[in-house]
Amino acid sequence: MKKVVIIGAGAAGMMAASVAADRGLDVTLVEKNNRVGRKILITGKGRCNITSDCEIEELIENVPTNGKFLYSAFYTFTNDDVISMFENLGVKTKTERGKRVFPESDKAHDVANALEKQIKNKKVDIILNAKVDKIVCRDNKIEKVILNNKKEIKCESVIIATGGLSYPLTGSTGDGYKFAKSVGHTVTDIKPSLIGMEVQEKFIEELEKLSLRNIAISVYNSKNKKVYDDFGELEFTKYGLDGPVIKSASCRMKDTSKENYKIAIDLKPALDEEKLDRRIQKDFQKYTNKKFEKALDDLLPKKLIPIIIKLSEIDKELVVHQISREQRKKLVHVLKNFTFTLKRYRPIEEAIITSGGIKVSEINSSTMESKLVEGLFFAGEVIDVDAYTGGFNLQIAFSTGYLAGYYC
Known part of the structure; x- marks a missing residue:
C-alpha cells in the first residue's frame, strides 16, 4: 500500500489526509500541537469563515498574489464542494453579508471537530506533539521523513501543509519553508498579510477602540498613485489602524521600508463634497449660536470630533454662525480625506496569513506536486498565494489540500 506523510x-x-485516505492510501498526519486544527479555532474571530458563496472567477479575483495559479484547484474542489462537505459532516452553514459562509452555530470548534472526526473515521494515523526534523530524498524522489525523536517513516509521498509564519502559537513557525529549501525549492520574500498597521500620527492613541462602519479608504504610494480602495469597517487601535478594510489593504501593499504609503479615510462616502457641504450647513443652522465643537455631534462619533476640529484648523470656541465658507470647505475636505501616514505593519505574529512562500512556478498547479522532487506536494498557506478576508484563504487551503491528497 502506498504510504503518504502529511506534515501539518x-x-x-486534514483535507489532504481525508482525500488520500479515500483513495486507499496509508496516511500518516504529523502535527506538532496537542490537537489538530488549532488555527481553525481562531479564524473569523472564533466563528470560522469557511468560504465565500461567489463565482469561481470571483474567488480568483480575491487572490491578489498568484490567483491564476489556483484555477485548477478552485475548479476541481469548489466553494460549493466545501459547503456540501460540511453539510454532510453535520455542520450546517449560513451565508452572511459579503457572501461570507459561516457555520450556523458561529463556532469554529464545530468546523475543526468535524474535520477531525472525518479523518479519524477514515483511519488516518494521527501523530500529535511530534515535529518533523527532515525530509529525505534519493535521486529526486521522496524516501522518508525523520521526526525529531529520530523515528523514521518511509513513504513514497510527502505533503507539506505547515502554514506560514502567522500566529506561531498555533504551530505556524515557518517549518515548511525550511523543508522546501532543503530539497532545492525557492521561498519568496515573507511578509505579514491581512494585518493591522502602525501609523505616524500621534493623535491615533486618542481614537483607540473606536470602530467605524460604512467608511471608504484609499491607499496611495509615495508617487501619490492610488494602489487600493475599499469600503466597509475599520477600527482604531493604540498603534494605528485595523479592521477588515485595513487587513485587505495590506494584501496590496509592499514592503513598508521601501515604500511610503498614505491611507485616506472617507468618513462620509455616501455623500460627495457638495452634498456633505449641504449636510454640514443644515447642522450649522441647527447649532448656529453654539460653539463649533458642539456642532458636529450629529455628524461624528464623540471621540473623533476633537481630532477633526484640530485638522480643520477651525477654533473650537468659534460660534458656528461665524464660520466662513472657506473654513467649512476645509472641514468637508478633512472629512473626505482623513489621512494617515503608514509607519509599518504590525508584527508578523499577529498576521492572519503570511504573504510569500514556495514559488508557484516550481509547483504543478494541476496536482500541487513539486516540479523538482517526485512525490513532494504542497498545500495551503505554505505556497506563495494569499487572499483578502472573506473565506478565500480557507478555500485555498481546502482546494489545494484536495488536489495534493488526490494526486499524492
Missing part, C-alpha cells in the same frame, strides 16, 4: 494538521493537511 490544519485545514489543508
Whole structure:
C-alpha cells in the first residue's frame, strides 16, 4: 500500500489526509500541537469563515498574489464542494453579508471537530506533539521523513501543509519553508498579510477602540498613485489602524521600508463634497449660536470630533454662525480625506496569513506536486498565494489540500 506523510494538521493537511485516505492510501498526519486544527479555532474571530458563496472567477479575483495559479484547484474542489462537505459532516452553514459562509452555530470548534472526526473515521494515523526534523530524498524522489525523536517513516509521498509564519502559537513557525529549501525549492520574500498597521500620527492613541462602519479608504504610494480602495469597517487601535478594510489593504501593499504609503479615510462616502457641504450647513443652522465643537455631534462619533476640529484648523470656541465658507470647505475636505501616514505593519505574529512562500512556478498547479522532487506536494498557506478576508484563504487551503491528497 502506498504510504503518504502529511506534515501539518490544519485545514489543508486534514483535507489532504481525508482525500488520500479515500483513495486507499496509508496516511500518516504529523502535527506538532496537542490537537489538530488549532488555527481553525481562531479564524473569523472564533466563528470560522469557511468560504465565500461567489463565482469561481470571483474567488480568483480575491487572490491578489498568484490567483491564476489556483484555477485548477478552485475548479476541481469548489466553494460549493466545501459547503456540501460540511453539510454532510453535520455542520450546517449560513451565508452572511459579503457572501461570507459561516457555520450556523458561529463556532469554529464545530468546523475543526468535524474535520477531525472525518479523518479519524477514515483511519488516518494521527501523530500529535511530534515535529518533523527532515525530509529525505534519493535521486529526486521522496524516501522518508525523520521526526525529531529520530523515528523514521518511509513513504513514497510527502505533503507539506505547515502554514506560514502567522500566529506561531498555533504551530505556524515557518517549518515548511525550511523543508522546501532543503530539497532545492525557492521561498519568496515573507511578509505579514491581512494585518493591522502602525501609523505616524500621534493623535491615533486618542481614537483607540473606536470602530467605524460604512467608511471608504484609499491607499496611495509615495508617487501619490492610488494602489487600493475599499469600503466597509475599520477600527482604531493604540498603534494605528485595523479592521477588515485595513487587513485587505495590506494584501496590496509592499514592503513598508521601501515604500511610503498614505491611507485616506472617507468618513462620509455616501455623500460627495457638495452634498456633505449641504449636510454640514443644515447642522450649522441647527447649532448656529453654539460653539463649533458642539456642532458636529450629529455628524461624528464623540471621540473623533476633537481630532477633526484640530485638522480643520477651525477654533473650537468659534460660534458656528461665524464660520466662513472657506473654513467649512476645509472641514468637508478633512472629512473626505482623513489621512494617515503608514509607519509599518504590525508584527508578523499577529498576521492572519503570511504573504510569500514556495514559488508557484516550481509547483504543478494541476496536482500541487513539486516540479523538482517526485512525490513532494504542497498545500495551503505554505505556497506563495494569499487572499483578502472573506473565506478565500480557507478555500485555498481546502482546494489545494484536495488536489495534493488526490494526486499524492
